[in-house]
Every structure is written in structure tokens, then in C-alpha cells.
Amino acid sequence: MERQSGTRLIESDVVVVGGGYAGLAAALRLHDNAVDFTLVEASDRVGGRVLTEIRPGGGPVDHGGQWVGPTQTRLLELAARFGCRxxxxxxxxxxxxxxxxxxxxxxxxxAPADGPGTAEYVRVTELLDEFARTVDTVRPWRTARFEEWDARTAQSFFRSETDDADALRRLALAVQGLWCAEPDEISLFHVLFYIAAAGGFEQLMxxxxxxxxxxFATGAAGPARAVAALLGDRVRLGERALAIAYDADGVRVRTPTSLLRARRAIVALPPHAVRAVDFAPPLPAARDGWLSHSPMxxxxxxxxxxxxxxxxxxxxxxxxxxxxxxxxxxxxxxxxxxxxxxxxxxxxxxxxxxxxxxxxxxxxxxxxxxxxxxxxxxxxxxxxxxxxxxxxxxxxARGGYEAYATPGGWSGHGECGWREPTGPLHWAGTETASEWNGYIDGAVSSGYRAADEVLAGLDGADGSGGADEVDGRGRAGEANGSGGAAR
Ligand SMILES: Cc1cc2nc3c(=O)[nH]c(=O)nc-3n(C[C@H](O)[C@H](O)[C@H](O)COP(=O)(O)OP(=O)(O)OC[C@H]3O[C@@H](n4cnc5c(N)ncnc54)[C@H](O)[C@@H]3O)c2cc1C
The missing domain is CATH 3.90.660.10 (Polyamine Oxidase; Chain A, domain 2)
Known part of the structure; x- marks a missing residue:
């Protein structure tokens, strides 16, 4: 990839693409390990699917992600580091x-205890929980009934379990509420994986x-803004990655105004946004297949x-x-x-x-x-x-809260396409998380995990341990250890 006239050449060890919580967490981990990086963010703000607006005459309004729960410890620790209550x-x-x-x-x-369909709804969701307990969220393809469950939609499962129309109504609203999709659109395995990644159906609901x-008292973008302020001008707003070329020597990322050269890249984008980037060479079939089975x-x-x-x-x-x-x-x-x-x-x-x-x-x-x-x-x-x-x-964003997998996505492409690094490209984003997949906390842990892959690679290892990593626990202590008031 050649530098075009009028564009600036920026060299660093690592380029991070995307300034949502995943990209910011990755950049913060690199910063904490004194690695030279540049982050490019397409829009004019950080936070991505977390968007806090101060309304005239009012306080902060969270248009996107807003809630945090007590087991979402990576987000809570990040917020505490920056004094966000x-x-x-x-x-x-x-x-x-x-x-x-x-x-x-x-x-x-x-739900109303004696409401129409409630008892049957509870029975089916308990069954979901029982199945979810068998899911391996780090290596999902090792789950015993992986292919069977991934061949079905949630709807086909619900209908095979109950013909109670009221229970089906409740189940449909739960699917809409959790995945912003319809039960006949989403893979049953993805539903189970997601429940497992959260620690149970109740945790989600x-x-x-x-x-x-x-x-968050500041609105949920508070911690993201604080990270960006710490990282300073290494966070470049308004720079959309249009093309990424990669080979054994490293990566070149082209934006409308810059050419960024680096040894590795962390791509911290939702699946559809990855597909909008022009990769050379094209992404491997498994990665492409995974992305095409991941609508928002x-x-x-x-x-x-x-x-x-x-x-x-x-x-x-x-x-x-x-x-x-x-x-x-x-x-x-x-x-x-x-x-x-x-x-x-x-x-x-x-x-x-x-x-x-x-x-x-x-x-x-x-x-x-x-x-x-x-x-x-x-x-x-x-x-x-x-x-x-x-x-x-x-x-x-083109949707939310996150991308979900359609039937066949996991079993056809998950093992090599979900988050396994592609040469010098490392994949982050909440959709790549093993814990709290789809949540801000999952975005943060995915950024830490991808940064840890890069750190291992820059240290001389091959950095290809992505699919086996447990969401960046390795260096979390280092990344969270300094500065800031507690919640
Ligand atoms: C309405 C709504 C409600 C939600 N509620 C909650 C909630 O209460 N709690 C919770 O935990 N989660 C919630 N979520 C989900 C949560 O917001 C996301 O899981 C999380 O923010 C995703 O972070 P991310 O970094 O993975 O992706 P994103 O936030 O999507 O970040 C990707 C970034 O990349 C940028 N980008 C895109 N293309 C390019 C490109 N080519 N080059 C450079 N940059 C690019 C985007 O502008 C964006 O900033 C909600 C989401 C929505 C939409």
C-alpha cells in the first residue's frame, strides 16, 4: 500500500482501529506496558456504542450502553481507576x-407469578440455563452439543418445548430484549453461549x-473519555480505516488523511465494520464466514x-x-x-x-x-x-446492542473465524469476548486480551493464542493497578 500525496505517514509499533471501549482498553493496556501505539477512530468522539449526551437543561442521557453489574469487574475496575462513580x-x-x-x-x-404463560416461560428459561452450563465460552466448539444447537434457531427450540402461546410471547420479548433480534433469526447455540458468558439467564434479565x-454518575461514556484524555494525541478522531494491508513485515492502515505503519494492528470494530474495510490480502474464508453470519x-x-x-x-x-x-x-x-x-x-x-x-x-x-x-x-x-x-x-454502529450469530455461524466458522489472529491482525470488540459478550465489560476484556496477544508477539512469541485466552486476565492487574479514586 503506497502513501498517497497529501497524507501523513505515522509509524508506531501497534495501530488500534476503533475507539469504543474495546479499542480504548487495548490502547490503555499498551500504554501501561510502554508500547508505542496510535489509535484511529472514525467518528469525532470516543465511546462507540456508548454515547452520553448532556441535554439542554438536563443531565447526561445515555443513548447507548449504560448499565453495569457487580460481576462486570473489568469495567468497574476501569471506571474506579478514573474515579467514575x-x-x-x-x-x-x-x-x-x-x-x-x-x-x-x-x-x-x-414477572407476574400467575400471569399467562409465566410458569411455562420459567420452565423453558431454566432449561436454557441448564444447557448454557455445558457451554465452553473460551473454546465454544468443544461444547458437547455444539453443532446440534447451532443448527437450530431459538424459535425452533421454543416451539419444540412448548405450544403455550403466552409463554412463546414472553420468550419472544426476552429474545428481543437481550439480542434485539427475533427468535427465528438467532442461533440457539449463540443464545446459550451468551447466557453462559454472562453467568446465567437471571444475570442478563x-x-x-x-x-x-x-x-454511571457521569453517564457511561465517562470512563471512555477519561481513558482518551490520558492517551492524548495518540487517539486520532475522524480517521476511518478504509484499507488495511498486512503481511509478515507488519500492517499498513489507510485513512482519508494518513497512512499508518506498524508491526501489528488491533482491529476493535463490530463485525459489519470489519467487513467495510478493504483488506489486502482478503481475510481468510473462516473469518469472512464468521463476519457474514454476525448481523447487528x-x-x-x-x-x-x-x-x-x-x-x-x-x-x-x-x-x-x-x-x-x-x-x-x-x-x-x-x-x-x-x-x-x-x-x-x-x-x-x-x-x-x-x-x-x-x-x-x-x-x-x-x-x-x-x-x-x-x-x-x-x-x-x-x-x-x-x-x-x-x-x-x-x-x-449500524445497530446494537451487538452482533448476534445466525444458525451455522459458530459451527461453520467459529473455531478459526471468531477471534483467532490473522497474521499481524488481532481482533477485539465485545463480539469476541468470552465473558459478558455483547456488553461494555466484554468490550473491555476483549481489548485487554487482544493487547496481551500483541504484547506476547512483540516479546518474540507468535502471539497466536487468541482463541485460548481467557479475556485478557493475564495482565489485568498491571493495567488496573495505577492511579484514580475508588468507586
Ligand atoms: C442501545 C444500546 C444499549 C446498550 N446497553 C448496554 C448496557 O446497558 N450495558 C452494557 O454493558 N452494554 C450495553 N450495550 C452494548 C455496549 O454498548 C457494547 O457492547 C459496547 O459499547 C461495544 O464496544 P466495542 O468497543 O466492542 O464496539 P464499539 O463501541 O462499536 O466501538 C467501535 C468503534 O469503532 C469505530 N469505527 C467503526 N468503523 C471504523 C473504521 N473503519 N475505522 C476506525 N474506527 C471505526 C466506531 O465509531 C466505534 O467508536 C448497549 C448498546 C446499545 C446500542
Missing amino acids: TFPTWEKGSHIEVWHDGTRVPYTGT ETRGCAQDSR GRVAKVHAVYDTPFWREEGLSGVATLYGDGPIGVVFDNSPEDGSYGVLVGFVYGGRLDGFAALDEADRRAAVLDGLVSVAGPRAGRPRDYTEKIWTRDPF
Whole structure:
């Protein structure tokens, strides 16, 4: 690859491509080990699928990733290093279930205990947990029933387990909520792998002690911004990697304004963004096959802001699940820590997003507010601020929360295509994580793991241990050891 006239030549030991949590964690690990690197980020900010906006007259709004749970220790440690505090998610009071026929039921716990289909839903999810306990999340292809499970969709499994239409409704909403996809789109094995990577179905679904436990006082982009500030001008914004050439001598990364030469590259992008880069030579068939079986989930996140969290006056938590035809599937209380004003956040995902995104802005807002009124009453229809982010339209993320594997992806291409290094190219991104795959924590651990592969390679080893590494535990102590106040 030749340097084009007018572009700048930048040389370093390592190029990191992507400035989301994975790329930033990789760069931080290199920084902590005194390795010379340059990070290129296509957009004008760091954080990627974590996007905190300060609204006029309000506080931080997290349009993307926001929650952190107590077992997501890599993210918590990273945040603590930079003094970014968390606070518990608001959830005191009764939750609301709005059933598909419009029935509105207050409940506490996971779901209305005697609700339609609840018992059968619980039975099937317990079975998912039982299967997930057999999944090897580091070498998934070693799982006993790997090929059998990867040949099926979640939907085919659900239907073979139950013909209870209400339970199937609950299972469908759970799949939408966790993967932003429909049950007939996603590999059953991927569902089980993901549950295993989180430590169980309950960890994924619940709030206290689980994935939705806490939020960041600064907004979830706080730690990412702090890492970028520490790394300084080695983080280059507005530089999209257009082409990557690689061979035994190293890598050349071309952006619109620079040619970066390095011994190794860490590519910390979601699968579709990897496919948008022009690789020379082309990526191996297994990697390409893996990427082509990894579509992004489809999600929008909407926030409605009120003068007060008025639902609490009626003993409501602000948490709700909605099974009707409206766009919103789930609602949470996203008010600030001090409760000085009220915020309801809603998620529109999977097939629900397809119709929603086709509406114009006014109709989208009206449909969302209808859903919020069904949860919290007429006052929910009169927010003082309303904002939405349709992630399928984000030019760099193109969806969320993450990519999921379609049937045949894992068994056809996983062993060599998931995260095994390609010569001097090392793969990071939450989709390559063995723990908390799909989450910010998974992104962080994937960045550490990829950096550790590179460090091993630069030390003289071949650096090809990717698929066998347990998410960068090796040097985590070093990377997290210095500076910063505790949470
Ligand atoms: C609506 C939503 C809600 C979520 N909620 C949660 C949550 O509550 N908790 C949680 O833990 N996780 C949540 N997630 C998931 C979490 O945000 C992601 O798992 C995580 O942020 C992914 O980080 P990453 O670094 O792997 O990828 P990304 O954040 O996607 O980073 C990739 C970066 O690469 C850049 N890029 C793309 N192409 C190029 C290129 N060619 N050259 C250079 N740069 C490029 C992008 O701009 C981006 O900055 C949510 C996600 C969404 C969208």
C-alpha cells in the first residue's frame, strides 16, 4: 500500500482501529506496558456504542450502553481507576406488565407469578440455563452439543418445548430484549453461549445484583473519555480505516488523511465494520464466514424527561414490560441519582424497530408516549424533553446492542473465524469476548486480551493464542493497578 500525496505517514509499533471501549482498553493496556501505539477512530468522539449526551437543561442521557453489574469487574475496575462513580438503578415499587390484550398488571419480581404463560416461560428459561452450563465460552466448539444447537434457531427450540402461546410471547420479548433480534433469526447455540458468558439467564434479565444493577454518575461514556484524555494525541478522531494491508513485515492502515505503519494492528470494530474495510490480502474464508453470519441487532432507545418522577407517588418503579403492538418492549426509570427530575427510558428492538423506524418523527414520538401512558398514566404523555436514538441509522454502529450469530455461524466458522489472529491482525470488540459478550465489560476484556496477544508477539512469541485466552486476565492487574479514586 503506497502513501498517497497529501497524507501523513505515522509509524508506531501497534495501530488500534476503533475507539469504543474495546479499542480504548487495548490502547490503555499498551500504554501501561510502554508500547508505542496510535489509535484511529472514525467518528469525532470516543465511546462507540456508548454515547452520553448532556441535554439542554438536563443531565447526561445515555443513548447507548449504560448499565453495569457487580460481576462486570473489568469495567468497574476501569471506571474506579478514573474515579467514575456508579449509583443503583432506580427500581423501588411495583413493576407494570401491559399484556398484549391491554391488561395492565402490577407485579414485583421477574414477572407476574400467575400471569399467562409465566410458569411455562420459567420452565423453558431454566432449561436454557441448564444447557448454557455445558457451554465452553473460551473454546465454544468443544461444547458437547455444539453443532446440534447451532443448527437450530431459538424459535425452533421454543416451539419444540412448548405450544403455550403466552409463554412463546414472553420468550419472544426476552429474545428481543437481550439480542434485539427475533427468535427465528438467532442461533440457539449463540443464545446459550451468551447466557453462559454472562453467568446465567437471571444475570442478563434482572436489575439488583445483575446486569442492570447500576449506572454511571457521569453517564457511561465517562470512563471512555477519561481513558482518551490520558492517551492524548495518540487517539486520532475522524480517521476511518478504509484499507488495511498486512503481511509478515507488519500492517499498513489507510485513512482519508494518513497512512499508518506498524508491526501489528488491533482491529476493535463490530463485525459489519470489519467487513467495510478493504483488506489486502482478503481475510481468510473462516473469518469472512464468521463476519457474514454476525448481523447487528436492531434497536432504538428513547428518553422522556419529566419535572418529577411522578410514577413513584403511586408506588410504581417505572419498570415495565409491554407485549402489545406498540413499539416499546421495556421501560426503566432512568432518573438521575438525586431524583431531581424524572426520566423514563424505553427500548424498541428486533421486529418492533422495523415499523417504528419507518414512521416520521412525530408519529414515532406519539407511539412511544402512548406506550408510556399505558404504563404510568396520562402525565407520561407530557414530557418536558423527548429524545431518541435509532442505532441502525448510526453510520458506524449500524445497530446494537451487538452482533448476534445466525444458525451455522459458530459451527461453520467459529473455531478459526471468531477471534483467532490473522497474521499481524488481532481482533477485539465485545463480539469476541468470552465473558459478558455483547456488553461494555466484554468490550473491555476483549481489548485487554487482544493487547496481551500483541504484547506476547512483540516479546518474540507468535502471539497466536487468541482463541485460548481467557479475556485478557493475564495482565489485568498491571493495567488496573495505577492511579484514580475508588468507586
Ligand atoms: C442501545 C444500546 C444499549 C446498550 N446497553 C448496554 C448496557 O446497558 N450495558 C452494557 O454493558 N452494554 C450495553 N450495550 C452494548 C455496549 O454498548 C457494547 O457492547 C459496547 O459499547 C461495544 O464496544 P466495542 O468497543 O466492542 O464496539 P464499539 O463501541 O462499536 O466501538 C467501535 C468503534 O469503532 C469505530 N469505527 C467503526 N468503523 C471504523 C473504521 N473503519 N475505522 C476506525 N474506527 C471505526 C466506531 O465509531 C466505534 O467508536 C448497549 C448498546 C446499545 C446500542
